[in-house]
Amino acid sequence: MLDHAVAEDLLPLSTEAAGVYLFGENFEEIIGLLRRGITAMAAAEPFRRLTIPPVISRRTIERAGYVGSFPQLLGTVHSYPGDGRSWGKLSPLVESGGDWYRDHTISDVVLLPAACYPVYPTLEGRELAGPARFHVDATCFRQEASSETGRLRSFRMVELVTAGTPDHCASWRERWLARVGEWLSAAGLSVSVEVADDPFFGPGRKLFQEAQRLQELKFELRVAVSGDTVQAIASANYHKEHFGEVFEFTAGGEVGHTACTAFGLERIALALINAHGPAVRDWPAEVVAVLGGTGA
Amino acid sequence: MLDHAVAEDLLPLSTEAAGVYLFGENFEEIIGLLRRGITAMAAAEPFRRLTIPPVISRRTIERAGYVGSFPQLLGTVHSYPGDGRSWGKLSPLVESGGDWYRDHTISDVVLLPAACYPVYPTLEGRELAGPARFHVDATCFRQEASSETGRLRSFRMVELVTAGTPDHCASWRERWLARVGEWLSAAGLSVSVEVADDPFFGPGRKLFQEAQRLQELKFELRVAVSGDTVQAIASANYHKEHFGEVFEFTAGGEVGHTACTAFGLERIALALINAHGPAVRDWPAEVVAVLGGTGA
Numbered sequence: 217m218l219d220h221a222v223a224e225d226l227l228p229l230s231t232e233a234a235g236v237y238l239f240g241e242n243f244e245e246i247i248g249l250l251r252r253g254i255t256a257m258a259a260a261e262p263f264r265r266l267t268i269p270p271v272i273s274r275r276t277i278e279r280a281g282y283v284g285s286f287p288q289l290l291g292t293v294h295s296y297p298g299d300g301r302s303w304g305k306l307s308p309l310v311e312s313g314g315d316w317y318r319d320h321t322i323s324d325v326v327l328l329p330a331a332c333y334p335v336y337p338t339l340e341g342r343e344l345a346g347p348a349r350f351h352v353d354a355t356c357f358r359q360e361a362s363s364e365t366g367r368l369r370s371f372r373m374v375e376l377v378t379a380g381t382p383d384h385c386a387s388w389r390e391r392w393l394a395r396v397g398e399w400l401s402a403a404g405l406s407v408s409v410e411v412a413d414d415p416f417f418g419p420g421r422k423l424f425q426e427a428q429r430l431q432e433l434k435f436e437l438r439v440a441v442s443g444d445t446v447q448a449i450a451s452a453n454y455h456k457e458h459f460g461e462v463f464e465f466t467a468g469g470e471v472g473h474t475a476c477t478a479f480g481l482e483r484i485a486l487a488l489i490n491a492h493g494p495a496v497r498d499w500p501a502e503v504v505a506v507l508g509g510t511g512a
Numbered sequence: 513m514l515d516h517a518v519a520e521d522l523l524p525l526s527t528e529a530a531g532v533y534l535f536g537e538n539f540e541e542i543i544g545l546l547r548r549g550i551t552a553m554a555a556a557e558p559f560r561r562l563t564i565p566p567v568i569s570r571r572t573i574e575r576a577g578y579v580g581s582f583p584q585l586l587g588t589v590h591s592y593p594g595d596g597r598s599w600g601k602l603s604p605l606v607e608s609g610g611d612w613y614r615d616h617t618i619s620d621v622v623l624l625p626a627a628c629y630p631v632y633p634t635l636e637g638r639e640l641a642g643p644a645r646f647h648v649d650a651t652c653f654r655q656e657a658s659s660e661t662g663r664l665r666s667f668r669m670v671e672l673v674t675a676g677t678p679d680h681c682a683s684w685r686e687r688w689l690a691r692v693g694e695w696l697s698a699a700g701l702s703v704s705v706e707v708a709d710d711p712f713f714g715p716g717r718k719l720f721q722e723a724q725r726l727q728e729l730k731f732e733l734r735v736a737v738s739g740d741t742v743q744a745i746a747s748a749n750y751h752k753e754h755f756g757e758v759f760e761f762t763a764g765g766e767v768g769h770t771a772c773t774a775f776g777l778e779r780i781a782l783a784l785i786n787a788h789g790p791a792v793r794d795w796p797a798e799v800v801a802v803l804g805g806t807g808a
Contacts, residue, residue, distance in 0.1 A: 233570075240562060264536070267540050287599055293589060317618050418597075419596070
């Protein structure tokens with residue numbers, strides 16, 4: 217990375233925690249462009265917009281199946297349950313570098329692993345009169361082990377989500393996969409679209425991944441984010457009846473299906489910086505226009 | 513709260529976790545207005561803008577003294593350190609409602625308790641040639657016990673922060689305390705400015721609070737956020753040499769001082785809703801103009 221780019225806050229700033237960055241104005245200008253572009257693409261459908269906090273009910277995440285599938289990525293939130301008097305015995309450990317957190321207990325919230333999870337409980341027990349659509353924006357957390365460029369632990373994700381019949385969800389996902397690929401390509405990125413799987417964990421891992429691939433439930437849009445490092449910067453997913461069964465919503469009298477398309481904002485920004493340089497002011501005007509939804 | 517306001521997403525939506533809300537478009541319109549207004553007020557000084565993630569290095573928070581002072585509010589982030597094979601023994605506990613998290617260990621990050629903490633390490637070891645200024649925006653978390661209106665656990669905070677000499681910091685804090693009070697009053701809120709203290713925890717609590725009040729280090733701007741419930745919606749704070757000592761930065765050859773003014777975005781929004789009603793479209797035009805920084 218270029219020294220002047222670091223000096224001018226063009227690139228994310230490292231912190232004492234790996235994979236956790238601060239973002240300056242230029243980087244946020246890119247994030248803002250992406251948000252406007254996604255909003256412009258979404259204008260053709262009546263999405264309900266929701267801003268989602270970075271923590272979520274632990275029970276929601278347990279019910280949604282995340283703990284069973286991706287426990288290695290989940291950050292649980294713990295806190296001190298005692299009173300001030302009992303803290304008096306632990307407080308000297310802060311200064312001495314001891315385990316002041318040894319009496320901490322798990323709380324009722326966890327870090328949000330993907331932006332869409334909070335929307336499914338809003339449909340709980342409902343029969344959907346027509347397709348439901350959500351446009352959500354959140355900062356997510358995944359306890360990633362790698363320190364590869366773009367593999368942030370704290371990162372922002374915009375998702376477009378729909379719930380409805382199987383036919384609706386399947387064709388909606390196909391349409392958005394194409395639409396997002398066109399948008400990223402028009403912004404000068406070299407995109408490959410690939411059938412993908414999720415990082416399931418534990419004994420059933422290979423079986424789940426194989427089933428997911430066979431059914432083509434997940435497509436990733438992959439782009440170089442730095443040199444030869446290629447990562448998924450967006451994805452389009454069909455969850456079938458998974459969330460409908462858990463949260464008991466229906467469409468046309470049958471278990472509701474869901475699908476989503478997800479945008480990894482920092483990764484898209486890094487891919488754009490990799491392709492066009494760190495400063496937005498130096499990018500081709502048509503790239504800026506396409507990204508922000510004001511171009512062709 | 514009015515039924516139509518809930519139906520139209522005018523108000524925050526509850527989730528399965530107390531004090532954690534989803535926010536619809538009208539509420540975000542208020543948040544956006546506030547952000548623009550703060551940016552307009554800040555235009556007279558050269559602030560460095562940084563977007564801050566909702567997690568922060570645990571070591572930074574330990575060094576900054578937060579654990580020693582407010583352990584009861586801190587959310588620590590824990591994760592599963594084992595491999596897929598060992599998870600096989602825990603995974604049945606997810607379905608059965610057991611303690612699948614029993615082998616979780618504390619990680620190197622905690623939830624961010626206030627927006628300004630990540631800026632102090634960026635000054636580490638430096639002699640400041642002149643005042644440093646930061647404009648930061650973050651989602652914070654505090655493990656609050658209460659479910660009183662406005663006492664959110666996950667909430668957004670904008671902070672203006674400065675570091676420099678004692679004289680600079682003291683007069684800067686005084687100026688911003690007055691400026692923010694004028695802004696909120698001009699927006700039709702009935703503001704009381706009061707010397708305040710922080711919720712220190714443990715045996716030394718009363719002593720710390722008394723010292724803080726005697727030195728008038730913290731002022732809160734208090735407004736009714738719902739009926740008779742009055743809360744601090746903004747504050748102006750002088751930390752003296754606290755962060756300069758910890759992070760070893762200097763100004764004029766002496767230990768650097770710091771000050772900040774903090775805006776609780778959801779609380780200001782709730783106070784405005786309490787004063788003017790839930791829908792921005794029904795607010796007086798001059799209130800909207802003042803808030804967004806385009807009015808008198």
